[in-house]
Amino acid sequence: MWNDFLHKGLVSCSINFYKGEIITMQTTLDVSGMTCGHCESAVKGALEELEGVQGVEVSLDTGKVTVIYDESTDIEAMREAVEEQGYDVVV
Numbered sequence: 001m002w003n004d005f006l007h008k009g010l011v012s013c014s015i016n017f018y019k020g021e022i023i024t025m026q027t028t029l030d031v032s033g034m035t036c037g038h039c040e041s042a043v044k045g046a047l048e049e050l051e052g053v054q055g056v057e058v059s060l061d062t063g064k065v066t067v068i069y070d071e072s073t074d075i076e077a078m079r080e081a082v083e084e085q086g087y088d089v090v091v
């Protein structure tokens with residue numbers, strides 16, 4: 001299951017366990033087209049609205065967007081949220 005996410009263009013994925021249970025997961029999306037602070041906040045805001053997302057960190061320089069989320073978050077929804085803002089998730 002987790003390997004599937006990696007094949008969908010997600011750069012890395014790590015899972016944090018607490019007492020044997022998954023509490024949060026973290027993944028890094030490679031997003032192209034972000035050029036300024038407005039882009040950064042558009043992407044960040046769109047991802048933060050998704051169910052289960054706990055935190056979003058955007059690096060404009062590298063285009064890397066790190067998302068911390070839990071099991072209620074739909075991975076495909078992350079991609080769609082970014083694309084709806086007009087940016088591409090690089091595969």
Ligand SMILES: [Cu+2]
Pocket residue numbers: 034035036037038039040
């Ligand atoms: Cu911009």
